Amino acid sequence: xxxxxxxxxxxxxxxxxxxxxxxxxxxxxxxxxxxxxxxxxxxxxxxxxxxxxxxxxxxxxxxxxxxxxxxxxxxxxxxxxxxxxxxxxxxxxxxxxxxxxxxxxxxxxxxxxxxxxxxxxxxxxxxxxxxxxxxxxxxxxxxxxxxxxxxxxxxxxxxxxxxxxxxxxxxxxxxxxxxxxxxxxxxxxxxxxxxxxxxxxxxxxxxxxxxxxxxxxxxxxxxxxxxxxxxxxxxxxxxxxxxxxxxxxxxxxxxxxxxxxxxxxxxxxxxxxxxxxxxxxxxxxxxxxxx
Numbered sequence: 001x002x003x004x005x006x007x008x009x010x011x012x013x014x015x016x017x018x019x020x021x022x023x024x025x026x027x028x029x030x031x032x033x034x035x036x037x038x039x040x041x042x043x044x045x046x047x048x049x050x051x052x053x054x055x056x057x058x059x060x061x062x063x064x065x066x067x068x069x070x071x072x073x074x075x076x077x078x079x080x081x082x083x084x085x086x087x088x089x090x091x092x093x094x095x096x097x098x099x100x101x102x103x104x105x106x107x108x109x110x111x112x113x114x115x116x117x118x119x120x121x122x123x124x125x126x127x128x129x130x131x132x133x134x135x136x137x138x139x140x141x142x143x144x145x146x147x148x149x150x151x152x153x154x155x156x157x158x159x160x161x162x163x164x165x166x167x168x169x170x171x172x173x174x175x176x177x178x179x180x181x182x183x184x185x186x187x188x189x190x191x192x193x194x195x196x197x198x199x200x201x202x203x204x205x206x207x208x209x210x211x212x213x214x215x216x217x218x219x220x221x222x223x224x225x226x227x228x229x230x231x232x233x234x235x236x237x238x239x240x241x242x243x244x245x246x247x248x249x250x251x252x253x254x255x256x257x258x259x260x261x262x263x264x265x266x267x268x269x270x271x272x273x274x275x276x277x278x279x280x281x282x283x284x285x286x287x288x289x290x291x
Contacts, residue, residue, distance in 0.1 A: 002092065004099045007056035007068070012049040014065040015056060018082045025085040030118040031145065038143050056080065057099065059092050069096040073107045078114040094127060102210050104154045106191050112154060115147040124150050157191060157247060158212045162205040163240035170235035171197075177231035178205065184225055188218035202240070 007015065020040040027036060059067035066087040070080045078100055083092050104112050115137055116124050124131075131150030138144055166174055175195065182193045185207070193207035209215040 002059055002061050002066075002095060004057055004059050004096060007052050007058045009049060009053040011056065011058050011065055012044055012052040015052050015058065015068045015080075015082075016044045016048070018065070018068055018084050019080070021085050022082040022088075026088070026119055027117055035143055035145060038141060039139065039145070057096070059083075059096055061087065061092075067092045067096055069100055071100045071103055071112070073104075073109070076104060076109045076112045078112050081114070081120075093123070097127060098210075101152075101154060102189060102191065102214075105157055105208075105210060109154050111151055113149065113151045116150050118146055118148065121148040121150065124152075128152050155210060158209040158215060159245040159247060160207050160209075160215070161243040161245055162207065163243075164203045164236045165201065165238040165240075166203055166235050167237045173231045174203070174235035177228040177235070180225050180228035181232070182207075184228075185218055188221060189214045190218065 023040050024036060027039075031039075055070045055072070057069050058065045059069075065084075067083040068080050069078070069082075071078055078097070081093055081096060101112065114124070114129070115135070116129075116131070118134075121131070129150040129152045131148050133149065134146050135149050136144050137147040164174075178195050182190070182195075186192060189210065191208040191210060193205055196204045196206070198204055209218075
């Protein structure tokens with residue numbers, strides 16, 4: 001089973017090895033041997049390890065780290081999509097990108113961008129990314145590598161509005177049950193939810209998902225918190241039909257970087273092509289497309 005989690009410091013060596021072997025296995029034929037050798041030479045620095053610990057996510061299969069990825073929330077930049085050669089062709093890169101897309105939606109981003117290696121551009125296009133022009137990416141070691149800048153709009157999502165009238169005195173139990181279920185659904189891919197009490201005496205919950213399919217998949221996993229569900233059911237005096245809302249326009253501010261707010265996710269700032277790379281991990285962005 002494949003899972004994606006936040007990277008730790010202990011993942012840095014695996015991440016470096018995945019980057020090195022992915023570049024050598026998939027970029028051959030698209031870049032010179034000299035460029036490939038210069039691209040992957042060296043060993044992880046303390047700065048690189050710190051970036052992995054702070055910003056990376058890793059894909060894990062049977063307890064083994066097999067892929068990496070990262071998203072810079074401030075810029076929407078996707079980096080370090082690398083897959084271990086032994087696990088290429090299994091959709092791991094696509095799943096990591098989907099995970100980062102959900103993360104981007106949670107932070108209110110409307111667009112993501114990346115710099116694809118020449119061999120990976122077709123893979124990204126198959127997943128809805130756009131971009132055809134070739135640019136030059138400069139590494140910290142002075143290498144100049146051809147890349148394809150690409151972008152993708154973050155889907156507006158799927159929103160459901162729930163409404164209930166509660167039994168007097170049951171509000172606290174209902175709220176606690178709602179919180180527990182909402183947290184569980186976030187772990188299954190929800191973009192989050194809010195609970196409101198209206199001036200009309202009705203309680204409202206606004207839940208957002210990346211798509212209707214993502215919501216269906218979360219419910220199909222089964223094994224929801226029965227105690228929380230029972231508490232909510234006991235508190236409800238009258239349920240109302242759920243309403244599906246289609247996003248049309250919006251102006252909500254992202255919490256990322258907002259004063260006084262704390263948001264999960266990567267916090268470093270990436271550099272664009274034609275500027276020196278100061279981070280290291282995003283060199284070449286060597287991804288699942290390298291099969």
